[in-house]
Amino acid sequence: MFAVTAPWTVCLAVTLHSLCAHANPDRSYEIWIVHDGLTGENIQELRKAVAAYPHVLLHFSTMPDKLAAVLDHRDVKRFSSLAYARLLAASLLPSHNRIVYLDADTVIYADVAELYDADLGGNPLGAVRDVSVLSSLIAGYPRLQLRKLEPLGLSNPRHYFNSGVLVLDLALIRAENAEPRLLQVIEEYNEQLEHPDQDALNIVFHDRISPLPVEWNYHFQFELKKDGLEAAAEGTEFSGISTIYANRSWKLFHMIGSKKPWLQPEKTEEYLMSTNVWWEAAMETPSHQPYVKNLLDEFTRWTRKQLRYNQWHLPFSFGKNFRKRQKRIRLLKRLLHAFENGRA
Template identity: 25%
Template sequence: MTIPVFYSISDDFTKYAAVSLYSLIKKADPNTDYTVYFLNQDLSDKHKGDLMAMATENVHVKFFHINNELVAPIKNRKENFLRADFFTPSIFYRLFIPELFPQYDKAIYIDSDTVLNDDIAKLYQTDLGNNLFGACTDSSIQFVEKMLFYIKYVLDLDPKKYINSGMLVMNCNSFRDKHFIDHFMDLLTKYHFDCIAPDQDYLNELGENSILHLDPRWDAMPNENTPEIKDPGLIHYNLFFKPWHFTNVQYEKYFWENARQTKFYSELKQELDNYTDQEREQDRNKLNHMLEKADVTARDPHNWAQIKKQGSVAL
């Protein structure tokens, strides 16, 4: 048996993914077999080689090309923009994992801006029961008033149960049995819901009554409003405040401890050193821009909350 772990990656994110992969390998049980897949559309041969070179005897590295036909229905339109900022189909790749890999009953997905501080096999051992997936409540937005408003009044969900999609333990059998991807595509093309985090919002909506909420240590995110989790299993550098762009970021030590052991360390340090105060200010403004979307979508007569009243959204 192998433990399947998936990343979605674009070529410009390889160096961060390499840090995550190194941390996964470092914490992997030498007596357990892991297969790490990088879902991609534009990964260069050079970067494939960089990641492949990190494989070990029991941690295998593979690549899976997402063809254009698969994501063609997901149009480059404002409602599909990540954080109201830009369009990237890579955020949707995770939704297709159960269909693309029918050999797996269960799989783990993690974002590339993560670092493992514990054996990911422990996550895989989670008993999901009949739930669609396991995930952690999104702690990065629990003190952001406009995001709480958006979740409650636009998505019509409980903010305390709204999960972050950067780490998922997926019940692949349940995804397939419930025809998740068909329902997702139907809603996507029929309603054009204007979303702040498109893949994440759909996962929360379609899995509303079928999500197993996991220990928050498995998706620890930098947060200025709460103290660090003392023993995080997985750190997720969510949103804009990345340790390769900002200093004094919560949990940054875990990133640099692992980055130092990769071939990209000097490049990452240079990226931090060269990142300007103006660029950091732009990142802060991006957060404000993202929050402005909450006001716009609240006034949309075809938002999630309004359509749900018609009984059209339940999985």
């Protein structure tokens, strides 16, 4: 299951194609896309992304009026209201007893059926714990987000998970009538929730999460925040994260945060790391190649212009500014290399 708005069509096509490319041809895959207004053209492009895979079925669904009314007037902050769709999956897909929910800003490198088959140990969901939360606990400065959630039921913040990759036991969620509790958390504690859907899931299902292997929700923060993390994470699913990065052995790469590789280029390390992954996958997505190539041309021109500007001004920079511009030039060269590799 995915939940998207129209602007996410490009990245979702890449995600779908990467999913299909690694799907077992001897199994059947049913993909549900919950949306709030995809156009006929959007839907056609997404269908093209899976057209070469007859064992993959694509379905589209809008939020039923009853569920939309439940979410009406709720403050979703910087998130789309469709972020709540994962909370309502048991109602949205009443004929299914288990699903895998994925955010659209992911690229898949292994058979997603491995997630579907995960042993949840009798828990209602499986997820990968949140590395930024773990990093803040290791540093001795728990995030404000955690301090807000503790009185709401998050007694052990080390169990806090990221909701971008979920295995949901819908039958158990229905049996426990969990959806009203999830909506109640959003209704009563909205101002205290930094990530409304994710925080609500963490509160309601706290200590009832089956940890998934970190390879199934890998993102740039594992590398950027690695100082002291690996030693502290010994014996957990985070052990060996540097090896995963060095060998590119992740099974799903998740481009969390606001620096998306298909948006305006950014002169940041996190943007570069996601770019190296996403553009390679994007250029292998047949349905979007013309659009992606135009976007790649635009980004390449922007990067070359930025590089020339900084190289021209380098001799006239001194001290701290000189070092900052040198660093920016190195990053721009790496970014240009990533775009040129994408073009190839």
